[in-house]
Amino acid sequence: NAGVTQTPKFRVLKTGQSMTLLCAQDMNHEYMYWYRQDPGMGLRLIHYSVGEGTTAKGEVPDGYNVSRLKKQNFLLGLESAAPSQTSVYFCASSLQAGAGTDTQYFGPGTRLTVL
Amino acid sequence: AQSVTQLGSHVSVSEGALVLLRCNYSSSVPPYLFWYVQYPNQGLQLLLKYTSAATLVKGINGFEAEFKKSETSFHLTKPSAHMSDAAEYFCAVRAIKAAGNRLTFGGGTRVLVKP
DSSP: OOOEEEEOSEEEEOTTOOEEEEEEESSOOSEEEEEEEOTTSOEEEEEEESSTTOOEEOSSOTTOEEEOSSTTEEEEEESSOOGGGOEEEEEEEEOOOOTTTOOOEEOOOEEEEEO | OOEEEEEOSEEEEETTSOEEEEEEEEOSSOOEEEEEEEOTTSOEEEEEEEOSSOSEEEOGGGOEEEEEGGGTEEEEEESSOOGGGOEEEEEEEEOTTOGGGOOEEOOOEEEEEEO
16 A cells, blocks of 8 residues: 555746646545645645545635545646745545544645745 | 644753643634644654543554643643654644544644754
8 A cells, every 4th residue: 555645746836837736545535635834834724625526625725726536636736836835735635434533644745846 | 713722833852851742722612633743754644633532642652642621732742752753743633523524733843852
C-alpha cells in the first residue's frame, strides 16, 4: 500500500499561471481533503469530498477548484496563481467511519512557490 | 465555529525532560480531539485521539493526553523527551456532527530537543 501520494513534490509558478495538483489514495477511502499549511496558521481546509463526483468548500476555497472524478483521485487546481498561494499543500483521506473514530491519513505534501 | 489554540509556537526541552504541549478548544459541546505530529518534510501522522471514552488517552511513542472538560483543554505530555521527538505537533478538533468529518487545526507547536 502506497497510502496517500501527491504529485508533484515541488513546483514553482509565475503569477497568473495555472496548475493542477494530484492526490491519489489506494485505501478505498470515501472522504478526501485538501489543506494548505502556512507558518503559524496550522493547516486550513481548502476543499473536501465525501465521495466520487462530490466536492464541498472548506475554510479557504477562494482561488482553488477541485474535482473527484474517480474515487481514488482528488485534484486541486489553481486557475491563475497568486503569490498568496505560496504554501505547502497536503492531501488527506479517510474511510468515512463514525465522526469520532474517522482518522485522516496524510500525503507527503507539495511545496508550491508563486513568484 | 470550532477553534483551537495551541499555546506556544516553539517549545525547547532537554533530552529526558517532560514534554508538555498545550491545547485549548472553544466549543459549547465537547468535540472529538486529536493530536498529530509532523516530522521534517513529511505529512502529518496521528498520535492519539479522544472520542468521549476515557479522558486519559494513550498514543504512540509514549505520548498521552488528558481531556479536561472544565478547562476545555487537551494537553499532550510525554514524561521523558527523546531526540526523535523533535517535530511539529498539531492539535485538531472535530465537531460531533462535522460535515465531511472535517478537522480544524491549531497553529502548531514546534518542539526542539536539546541533548
